[in-house]
Amino acid sequence: MALKFYLAGPEVFLPNARDMLDAKAAMTRAYGFEPICPGDVTIEPAPTLHEFGLKISAVDEDMMNRADGVIANLTPFRGIAADVGTAFELGYMCAQGKIVSAYTNVAENHFQRTSGFYNGEVRETADGRKRGPDGMSLENFDMIENLMLHGGVERRGGFIATHAASPEALYTDLTAFEACLKWVASRHG
Amino acid sequence: MALKFYLAGPEVFLPNARDMLDAKAAMTRAYGFEPICPGDVTIEPAPTLHEFGLKISAVDEDMMNRADGVIANLTPFRGIAADVGTAFELGYMCAQGKIVSAYTNVAENHFQRTSGFYNGEVRETADGRKRGPDGMSLENFDMIENLMLHGGVERRGGFIATHAASPEALYTDLTAFEACLKWVASRHG
Structure with missing residues (x-):
């Protein structure tokens, strides 16, 4: 049975959401996963x-419960940080001890973006x-995101990919996503 | 044995982080919880x-594993959305079936902020x-945050509090936090 991966990320909000989800799904299948x-x-x-909205939440949680792992797109969304829905989902999968991996299409790390x-x-x-001028402290840990996200993946032996996508391909460039698939295939293929 | 609650939120970044964490801890004890x-x-x-950073991640996860529930401060942080570390932690606790509650000190809901x-x-x-003008869709579900966060709490029978704090007390006003404690005490006291 092929391992099942939940593809978390802000793609669901894109104008071409269906196309992007289909492209990611096809690539996932090409690496032997569901x-x-x-x-x-x-x-x-x-x-x-x-x-x-509550029904969507139930369906998405059910999908995560059925998945063996997650590939989370942490590319900054509407600001300097990852989509909070994706952050929730990554935490959800970390707590379940699933196979975790994450990527970002922005080269600047969390400290640089903040x-x-x-x-x-x-x-x-x-x-x-x-x-900062507001007195708020900045995390400076050479991580792509807040330490709970980056640390949650890395401490579980998960994989983190970074790729500097061009601005117009910020949410469509699949280089880093594919790097996660390659890693999963090498470990769990 | 008193139930233990993990107090998640961006307070750790405040100039007066220690004071705020101590104030929240004292209030939690006053309601009979640890x-x-x-x-x-x-x-x-x-x-x-x-x-x-990885060590902090390990310590915080261990704290969550020991807790019976979470009270998550989802007040927007450095943008229009909740702190992604807190979002991760809320997902982590939802996956473990713990007692979940969340609050925000901003009255505008997720759709209004977006x-x-x-x-x-x-x-x-x-x-x-x-x-929006970038073609990205907005969630419009009358929720305080992305549906995974709000739905994750509400679908588990958890509690969500909203309080319109004054701008200067955005991260220090504990009205909504106390509302969560009152709810927990009424259900699990």
């Missing part, structure tokens, strides 16, 4: 938008922490 | 920043989705 994508199942109507959020106005304070 | 806070344990030094990200330039396209 893809499970949010958006694959038709959700039946609900009386309110809120209840419809520094950018403060336009570089980052100083080291007496406690040895780097802080 | 608080477990990231930042409570002194992490021993590591040869590199990266390895130090609309704000696009300066209100949101249109409904032929497929019935609301989309």
Whole structure:
């Protein structure tokens, strides 16, 4: 039986969401695995938008429960950080002890992106922490994301891929995604 | 034995992080529960920043594994969305079937904040989705955050509190946090 991988990421929000999910699914199959994508199942109507959202949550969690692992797209989304839905899903899969891998299409690491959020106005304070003008400290751990995400993957022996995609291909470039598939195939193929 | 709650949120980044964590811990004890806070344990030094980050990840996961539940502060952090570390932790606790609750100190819901990200330039396209000028769709489910987070809590019978804190008290106002404690006490006290 082929291992099943949940393909987490902000692709579901793209104008060409279906095409992107299909492309990722096809690539996953080409490496011998079974893809499970949010958006694959038709959700039946609900009386309110809120209840419809709850149904999607139930379907996506069920998909994760059935999956053997996750490949999470942590490319920054609407800001400097990963999509919080994807962050939730990565935590969910880490807690279940599944096979975890993650990637980003942005070369700047978490510290560099957060520094950018403060336009570089980052100083080291007496406690040895780097802080922005608002006094908030910045994580400076040479990681692609907040330490819970990056650490959660790395500490489990998972794989993290980084690829500097061109700005217009930020959410469509599959180089780093494929690097995750290659890693999974080499370990669990 | 008092139930143990992991107090997740971006407080660890505040200039007065220790004071805020102590205040939340004291309030948690006042409701009869044992608080477990990231930042409570002194992490021993590591040869590199990266390895130090991994140690914090291990300590925080261990805290979550020992906790009976989580109270997650989803107040938007450095942008329109919750701190991704907190999102990861909420997913982690949902997957473990723990007692889950979450709050935000911002009254605007997820759809309103995302609309704000696009300066209100949101249109409904032929497929019935609301989309920004970049073509990305917006979740419109009357939820405080991405449906995986809000749905993950609500579908488990968890509690979600919203309080419109004043801007200067965005990360220090504990009204909504206390509402979560009151709910936990009424259900699990």
